[in-house]
Amino acid sequence: MKILVCISKVPDTTAKISFTDNNTAFNTSGVQFIMNPYDEWYALVRAVELTEDGKGETTVINVGPAANDAIIRKGLAIGADKAVRVDAEPKSTHQVAEEIANYAKDKGFDLILTGKETIDYNGSELGAMVAEMLDQPYVSYATHMEVEGTTASIKRDIEGGVELLEVDLPAVVSAAKGMAEQRIPNMRGIMMAKRKPLETVPASAGAEHVAVKSYELPAAKGSVNLIDAENMDELVRLLHEEAKVI
Amino acid sequence: MAVLVFAETAKNSFKKTALEAVTYGAKAAASLGTECIALVIGDADNPAQLGAYGASKVLHVGGVAAFDSQVYATAVAEAAKQTGASLVVMSHSSTGKSILGRIGVKLDAGTVPGVNSLPSGSAGSMTFGKPVFSGKAFAQVEVSSPIAVVSVMGNTLPPENTGGDAPVEAVSYTLPAAKIRVKSVERVEGITPLPEAELVVSAGRGVKDPGNWGIIEQLADTLHATTACSRPVADAGWRPHHEHVGQTGVAIRPNLYIAIGISGAIQHLAGVNNSKTIVVINKDPEAPFFKAADYGVVGDLFDVVPKLTEAIQKYQAQH
Ligand SMILES: Cc1cc2nc3c(=O)[nH]c(=O)nc-3n(C[C@H](O)[C@H](O)[C@H](O)COP(=O)(O)OP(=O)(O)OC[C@H]3O[C@@H](n4cnc5c(N)ncnc54)[C@H](O)[C@@H]3O)c2cc1C
Ligand SMILES: Nc1ncnc2c1ncn2[C@@H]1O[C@H](COP(=O)(O)O)[C@@H](O)[C@H]1O
Numbered sequence: 152m153k154i155l156v157c158i159s160k161v162p163d164t165t166a167k168i169s170f171t172d173n174n175t176a177f178n179t180s181g182v183q184f185i186m187n188p189y190d191e192w193y194a195l196v197r198a199v200e201l202t203e204d205g206k207g208e209t210t211v212i213n214v215g216p217a218a219n220d221a222i223i224r225k226g227l228a229i230g231a232d233k234a235v236r237v238d239a240e241p242k243s244t245h246q247v248a249e250e251i252a253n254y255a256k257d258k259g260f261d262l263i264l265t266g267k268e269t270i271d272y273n274g275s276e277l278g279a280m281v282a283e284m285l286d287q288p289y290v291s292y293a294t295h296m297e298v299e300g301t302t303a304s305i306k307r308d309i310e311g312g313v314e315l316l317e318v319d320l321p322a323v324v325s326a327a328k329g330m331a332e333q334r335i336p337n338m339r340g341i342m343m344a345k346r347k348p349l350e351t352v353p354a355s356a357g358a359e360h361v362a363v364k365s366y367e368l369p370a371a372k373g374s375v376n377l378i379d380a381e382n383m384d385e386l387v388r389l390l391h392e393e394a395k396v397i
Numbered sequence: 398m399a400v401l402v403f404a405e406t407a408k409n410s411f412k413k414t415a416l417e418a419v420t421y422g423a424k425a426a427a428s429l430g431t432e433c434i435a436l437v438i439g440d441a442d443n444p445a446q447l448g449a450y451g452a453s454k455v456l457h458v459g460g461v462a463a464f465d466s467q468v469y470a471t472a473v474a475e476a477a478k479q480t481g482a483s484l485v486v487m488s489h490s491s492t493g494k495s496i497l498g499r500i501g502v503k504l505d506a507g508t509v510p511g512v513n514s515l516p517s518g519s520a521g522s523m524t525f526g527k528p529v530f531s532g533k534a535f536a537q538v539e540v541s542s543p544i545a546v547v548s549v550m551g552n553t554l555p556p557e558n559t560g561g562d563a564p565v566e567a568v569s570y571t572l573p574a575a576k577i578r579v580k581s582v583e584r585v586e587g588i589t590p591l592p593e594a595e596l597v598v599s600a601g602r603g604v605k606d607p608g609n610w611g612i613i614e615q616l617a618d619t620l621h622a623t624t625a626c627s628r629p630v631a632d633a634g635w636r637p638h639h640e641h642v643g644q645t646g647v648a649i650r651p652n653l654y655i656a657i658g659i660s661g662a663i664q665h666l667a668g669v670n671n672s673k674t675i676v677v678i679n680k681d682p683e684a685p686f687f688k689a690a691d692y693g694v695v696g697d698l699f700d701v702v703p704k705l706t707e708a709i710q711k712y713q714a715q716h
Contacts, residue, residue, distance in 0.1 A: 164644050164664045168533040188645050270531050276510045279498030288576040289466045291495045309491045311590030315580040360507030364537045375687050380696030383708035394674040396653040
């Protein structure tokens, strides 16, 4: 089985979010970047589990600049067999999807895995785009997946419940919590990663269609109104009369 | 030109988020000077009722059973072409997220997932607001293609029922065969799912033991609120994973979020700080959550929570 895992680079979960250039660009100064948690903890680990019997192969792909090689190597250290970086500055999800679909179209992957969403853009849309470009089925928010022959059995989260389904491979699946357990790369993995192939391929210049024009931070909260623990009637009154939420 | 809204159903009835999407579509259509047409896929009780939320017409595609993104995306894209839509709207739900990108590719159109404001500008240059960085900031995203495809975040606009029915037109499109076979759907009955909930009661490690959750559930039941939890609580198996909110869990924006025994770590706040009103109950006056709260109670949750439940019951008896 051949699996392609799409990995993206995002600011660390504790990063301070601020903007520069008149609020048109994310301020990267002092920000540490990591592999998107859903891509790393769930999509990649499940792919490695499904291929480490030696009968399969996991490839990680990232669309981004050379500076992303560090997180790509981490993907190899976690257990991917090889890596590909499409050398492009990601400008929109549509463009990234075209690069990934273009790379994948003649490689015969049985499964393409993504994270359920990036924690910076919160798009949750790339998988569906790649699936459409490759004319494959797409299953989002998978929390459990088993593969048997050319069929994947998947559990996915839907609002207020769980759906159990089967899908014919090849397919694109987005991974959510539950799919696998986070793996911390060990020394051996890190050493081996240095010798695994990381191929760079040129971009094919996909359509962008959308652009972020500006950013803004949420309005700062006023100071908290502290209510005496003995006076819950007052809290209920405020929730009703002032906040108007009950 | 038109605005096309895909109105999702669950067990044949329209979800609240679907009615919100139709209301959103109707308001966007009014500002663009065009009409709002709703699309319903599969069995649905009384599609004409979407007229009350602003649809001038309802297109109904029958004979489609379980959800498959290829089938649904084809139906929505065909309807968009047929109606000449310049804006296609759906809910930012598990279904919406599965088809938004597909529809964008089919129509060669720009997509904006999870918008939380009405569009400004006009076809060819429409701009939408959307939360980014897991709720820590907002972005204005411009769509430069002639068609824009967006999914609307829950609780962006309340559904507005102004009465009246819309004519329903049965339509049929050539749809691909489903490659997904849904085996079963297990729903938790009776409670509003977290992404759609207006009232949320959430608890963290401060509750100390899963056996102590009774007081949290009593408060939630009294308020008819949905329960949530912090990540360590879900990781420890005290609560189900789908209740985990935050940057790596579910992102929510209810009207009221009550956080009990949760410290307010940055990753937790990321998923909840767009809530309209936040109440924090914590025994540590230095807990970071108080900085993000509208109302705070410094005290022992085992003492405060039952008192709050009682006060709400008293209020409910009077109203
Ligand atoms: C990459 C990454 C992603 C993460 N994503 C998330 C996420 O999505 N969601 C999330 O929630 N966390 C997430 N975390 C974890 C986060 O950093 C915190 O560790 C977590 O939110 C803490 O949970 P807590 O507040 O329940 O527990 P604690 O931090 O242990 O806080 C317990 C609180 O309860 C209070 N308390 C204790 N006893 C009582 C009492 N009797 N009465 C009243 N108050 C009491 C204490 O004062 C304390 O403030 C993430 C972490 C990382 C590194
Ligand atoms: N630049 C990228 N390179 C490779 N994969 C990506 C990239 N951006 C996003 N992805 C994948 O697409 C998923 C969803 O991204 P998004 O639609 O932006 O929320 C992520 O979890 C990744 O798996």
